Amino acid sequence: MSSDAHPYRFYWLLWVVLLAVTLLMIAIEGANLPAALAVVVLLFGSAIKATLIIFYYMHLKFEHMGLIMTVLVGLFVTAILMFVLPAYDGSHILESFQSLKEYSG
Amino acid sequence: MSQTAIAQADWGGGASPFGVTWQKMMMWFFIVTDALLFAGLLVSYGVVRIATGDWPTQSEVFSLTYIATMTFVLITSSATMACGVKAAELGRPQTAAKFVWLTILGGFIFLGMQAYEWTVFIGDGGGITGNPWGSPTFSQFFFIITGFHGFHVLTGVIVLLVVAIRAAMGRYSPAGVENAGLYWHFVDLVWVFVFALFYLV
Numbered sequence: 408m409s410s411d412a413h414p415y416r417f418y419w420l421l422w423v424v425l426l427a428v429t430l431l432m433i434a435i436e437g438a439n440l441p442a443a444l445a446v447v448v449l450l451f452g453s454a455i456k457a458t459l460i461i462f463y464y465m466h467l468k469f470e471h472m473g474l475i476m477t478v479l480v481g482l483f484v485t486a487i488l489m490f491v492l493p494a495y496d497g498s499h500i501l502e503s504f505q506s507l508k509e510y511s512g
Numbered sequence: 513m514s515q516t517a518i519a520q521a522d523w524g525g526g527a528s529p530f531g532v533t534w535q536k537m538m539m540w541f542f543i544v545t546d547a548l549l550f551a552g553l554l555v556s557y558g559v560v561r562i563a564t565g566d567w568p569t570q571s572e573v574f575s576l577t578y579i580a581t582m583t584f585v586l587i588t589s590s591a592t593m594a595c596g597v598k599a600a601e602l603g604r605p606q607t608a609a610k611f612v613w614l615t616i617l618g619g620f621i622f623l624g625m626q627a628y629e630w631t632v633f634i635g636d637g638g639g640i641t642g643n644p645w646g647s648p649t650f651s652q653f654f655f656i657i658t659g660f661h662g663f664h665v666l667t668g669v670i671v672l673l674v675v676a677i678r679a680a681m682g683r684y685s686p687a688g689v690e691n692a693g694l695y696w697h698f699v700d701l702v703w704v705f706v707f708a709l710f711y712l713v
Contacts, residue, residue, distance in 0.1 A: 414598050414599075414602060415594075415595040415598060415599075418591050418594040418595050418598065419591060419595075421591070421594075422587060422588065422590075422591035425587050425590075426584065426587060429580065429583055429584075429587070429707075430580075432708060432712060433576060433580055433712070436571075436576070436712040436713075437571075445713065446713050449708045449709075449712050449713055450708065450709075452708065453704050453705055453707075453708040453709075456704045457701055457704055457705070460590065460697055460700060460701050460704070461697075461701065463594075464590055464591075464593075464594045464697045464700075465693075465694055465697045465698075466597075470530070470531070470532065471530040471531040471532065473529065473530045474530040474531075474532060474537065474540060477530075477540070477541075477544070478540055478543070478544055481544035481545075481547065481548070482544065482547055484548070485544075485547050485548055485551040486551075488548075488551045488552070488555050489551050489554055489555055489558070489705075489709075492555050492558070492559065493555055493557075493558025493559045493561075493562060494558070494562060496559045496562075496563075497558060497559040497560070497561065497562025497563045498562055498563075500559070500562075500563035501562060501563045501564075501565055504563070
């Protein structure tokens with residue numbers, strides 16, 4: 408992963424990659440993409456950054472498979488919660504409020 | 513292998529099921545549960561934002577350049593922390609302590625920037641009960657999410673100060689640096705999602 412002569416080089420390479428992805432995400436935010444597409448692209452960018460941080464900065468890649476699975480399953484549930492629930496529940500509540508307003512005039 | 517034999521093999525004492533110390537295992541378990549806490553906050557933010565319908569455009573409220581600088585500071589402090597953990601692993605306590613102090617510096621810069629961001633936000637009229645930009649839930653979620661994250665950064669700085677001061681006293685352990693590092697990277701990890709979901713989306 409990192410040579411003995413330059414033990415820290417890999418972490419600074421990763422730092423450059425993380426900053427590059429961040430700048431790309433800011434550029435995408437400013438590019439006026441359709442909202443849904445922008446959300447998907449930005450979440451994809453975050454997922455790339457998160458994966459790099461967890462696997463290399465936190466060394467999870469080099470841990471026991473049992474620990475890797477424990478952490479990843481936990482974080483996978485987190486991801487499902489974050490990415491699946493909001494849109495459905497939120498738009499449902501918005502619709503209910505709107506129909507309530509129409510009903511009450 | 514019978515159940516008793518498995519229990520004795522793994523839990524009879526001295527053996528660690530995941531090949532790591534119990535401190536490191538517990539730090540990982542804590543990180544997963546803490547990630548779920550932030551997921552809960554971000555999910556409720558997502559639901560409320562969509563349900564509200566009149567969310568302000570973030571770039572009109574915050575300076576994205578300023579937030580990007582905060583992100584830069586936090587990612588840089590994560591890089592110095594990773595170098596600190598590596599130095600500790602290589603058996604270089606002084607280099608490790610130097611990197612930990614740099615990480616603490618990054619943490620203080622981030623906290624200072626966040627304090628200033630809050631000051632400007634409150635000065636512009638953002639409060640718990642309302643704000644000039646749209647739904648009151650916008651400023652409520654701003655305070656709750658960035659406040660929770662800022663509190664985690666503050667905790668991380670305190671943990672790292674303990675590690676650095678102990679190292680200066682000669683009571684240094686590479687495993688301690690590694691565990692503090694895991695927590696610090698997690699704080700950076702949370703910011704990745706707060707930055708993307710609260711400031712960019």
